[in-house]
Structures are given as structure tokens and as C-alpha cells.
Amino acid sequence: MATLTVRRLDDRVYELLRSRAEHNGRSLEAEVRSILEDAATPRQRLVERLRAFHAEVESRHGILPDSTPIIRQMRDEE
Numbered sequence: 001m002a003t004l005t006v007r008r009l010d011d012r013v014y015e016l017l018r019s020r021a022e023h024n025g026r027s028l029e030a031e032v033r034s035i036l037e038d039a040a041t042p043r044q045r046l047v048e049r050l051r052a053f054h055a056e057v058e059s060r061h062g063i064l065p066d067s068t069p070i071i072r073q074m075r076d077e078e
Contacts, residue, residue: 004036 021031057064 017031017035018028021028024031024034026034
């Protein structure tokens with residue numbers, strides 16, 4: 001595996017990354033690795049991940065109804 005060193009990183013960016021890592025329950029290194037992996041992932045891989053997520057939701061909950069009529073009804077009642 002390769003090693004990457006980032007020099008002259010703004011302190012504010014560092015603190016934002018550290019805070020984000022803490023929020024996600026990861027080390028700063030793991031958080032930055034995740035961000036870099038996401039940034040380097042081709043769009044096709046992202047589409048595949050979204051399709052897999054959609055299939056998982058559909059298998060758990062079935063096909064969800066279109067919410068458009070419900071939203072329109074709520075707007076009309078206001």
C-alpha cells in the first residue's frame with residue numbers, strides 16, 4: 001500500500017476533518033482514507049452501489065409508494 005503525506009494543510013480543514021472523523025466514529029486517518037476512496041471512485045461504481053442499496057431497501061420494505069399525491073394533498077389542505 002502507498003503512503004501519502006499532505007503538507008501545509010490549513011488548520012481549519014484539519015479540525016473539520018478531525019470533527020468529521022469523530023462524528024463518524026473513525027480515526028482521522030480512516031476518515032481521510034474514506035474521503036479519498038470516495039473521491040477516486042468512478043461514477044459507475046457509485047451507480048452500482050446505489051442500485052445495490054435500492055435493491056436492499058426494496059427487499060426489506062417492498063416497492064415504496066409515490067409520495068407525490070400525498071404531498072399535493074397536504075399542500076392543498078394548507
